Amino acid sequence: MRYAMAIDTKKCVGCSDCVVACQTENDVPIGYCRDWVVEVTDGTYPQLETEIRSERCNHCDNSPCVRCCPTGASHYAEGGIVLVTHEKCIGCSACIQSCPYDARYTHPEGYVDKCTFCLHRVKKGMEPACVAVCPTKCMYFGDMDDPNSPVSKVLKTRKYKVLAPEAGTKPNVYYLI
Amino acid sequence: MIDPVLHAWGWEIPVYLFLGGLAAGLLFFSGLYYLLGKENHYPAAVRKAPVLVPVILALGLFALFLDLHHKPYFWRLYTTIKFQSPMSWGAWTLMIVTPLSMIWAALHIKEWFPRWDWKFQWLKDLEIFLSDYKKTIAWAMALLGVILGIYTGILLSAFNARPLWNTSILGPLFLTSGLSAGSALIMLLSKDHHERITFARIDLIVIGIELFFIIHMFMGFLASTQVQIDAASIFLGGELTAPFWIFVVVLGMLVPAALEVMELRHFKVPVIIPVVLILFGSFMLRWLITNAGQLSRYLY
Numbered sequence: 037m038r039y040a041m042a043i044d045t046k047k048c049v050g051c052s053d054c055v056v057a058c059q060t061e062n063d064v065p066i067g068y069c070r071d072w073v074v075e076v077t078d079g080t081y082p083q084l085e086t087e088i089r090s091e092r093c094n095h096c097d098n099s100p101c102v103r104c105c106p107t108g109a110s111h112y113a114e115g116g117i118v119l120v121t122h123e124k125c126i127g128c129s130a131c132i133q134s135c136p137y138d139a140r141y142t143h144p145e146g147y148v149d150k151c152t153f154c155l156h157r158v159k160k161g162m163e164p165a166c167v168a169v170c171p172t173k174c175m176y177f178g179d180m181d182d183p184n185s186p187v188s189k190v191l192k193t194r195k196y197k198v199l200a201p202e203a204g205t206k207p208n209v210y211y212l213i
Numbered sequence: 214m215i216d217p218v219l220h221a222w223g224w225e226i227p228v229y230l231f232l233g234g235l236a237a238g239l240l241f242f243s244g245l246y247y248l249l250g251k252e253n254h255y256p257a258a259v260r261k262a263p264v265l266v267p268v269i270l271a272l273g274l275f276a277l278f279l280d281l282h283h284k285p286y287f288w289r290l291y292t293t294i295k296f297q298s299p300m301s302w303g304a305w306t307l308m309i310v311t312p313l314s315m316i317w318a319a320l321h322i323k324e325w326f327p328r329w330d331w332k333f334q335w336l337k338d339l340e341i342f343l344s345d346y347k348k349t350i351a352w353a354m355a356l357l358g359v360i361l362g363i364y365t366g367i368l369l370s371a372f373n374a375r376p377l378w379n380t381s382i383l384g385p386l387f388l389t390s391g392l393s394a395g396s397a398l399i400m401l402l403s404k405d406h407h408e409r410i411t412f413a414r415i416d417l418i419v420i421g422i423e424l425f426f427i428i429h430m431f432m433g434f435l436a437s438t439q440v441q442i443d444a445a446s447i448f449l450g451g452e453l454t455a456p457f458w459i460f461v462v463v464l465g466m467l468v469p470a471a472l473e474v475m476e477l478r479h480f481k482v483p484v485i486i487p488v489v490l491i492l493f494g495s496f497m498l499r500w501l502i503t504n505a506g507q508l509s510r511y512l513y
Contacts, residue, residue: 103298124289136511
């Protein structure tokens, strides 16, 4: 089993519903977020192209955060999801430094926190909160080993990219382009 | 909405990197010259400096502890060994270096306090027992000094997400910077002209090597990918250019090197001036590289 997410940059309107849904679902402290929206504009006027992306932890197959964690708090859980065990985290920030996506933050209680792909929901057969609320249905989630999962299907038909592939992290969040 | 600059590490990490490097330099010279039988030639290096090391390390470790955000769980470092994590290696290195440096300091404490009394008989017995192993401990000090000095650079260089740190030359660079700081402090501690001159010579060589590493570091960056070219530009025209070249290279290396050359040519230079400049430059190197690393990132 290998969980992955695909996000359609052509459909995303940057409404930030995913951000709010995540904050509510996961009780993220005010002022922090586990996912966020970026808007990148390339080119010179009037030839401009804008891409809107909802970003989060990429749950990489080759996670630098898991490698550099000195206590084993950052680890691979079910389906390759990268999690942090709060009681093992010493708050040293090594994982924050190691992440090319800046996907982690220090929770006010001291431990490091990040996206969990809503594993608690996924275990019950539900979608992650961000995917479930997306009003444009631009997010797809599922098991890459299952050819009939929404994410496998959409990645077969659409062109996609991952962020900073040169970092060698083998990310599991795909952006449809 | 998103802060593009990472502020995960503040003053605590560069302070530790500086103190760790300084302690590494002192341990290395102390162990080395003890093994070479120069105890009486270089009393400040072999006998005086080691007493300071546990104090310097304790301050550095305290800075590291302050950096942790989940402090009550710090002991988790010592319930596991993670071979792929430089920080785990560092934590265990410090676990070995710190007590050994305390033993090494205890064996030389009478250098600072001639009337030192261990009070308890078992402590006196322990001192006599450990004195028999001085040579072994000196070996450990010299080797662990190098490992500790290199480790302060490896800690940063292992993060490929921060392109400015992601060069293995940081290990040797921080080691030479630590050796330079160590030899400077020995010059300050020494009352012997011959010893001062020797360590001024050593420091000159080390500064030369350090300069070579800095030039090499930039050559490596500029011959690499756009990500690393952008990272290097922070010091080559970017926002930290002036502090790096003025504080680290000119005031921290070239000026003290010139003063040391003058000293060797029999000019009378107050020793405190080059020493303070070198310690300041050594700290600024770590301060600026820690900060600049957090400014550098992948582009996407």
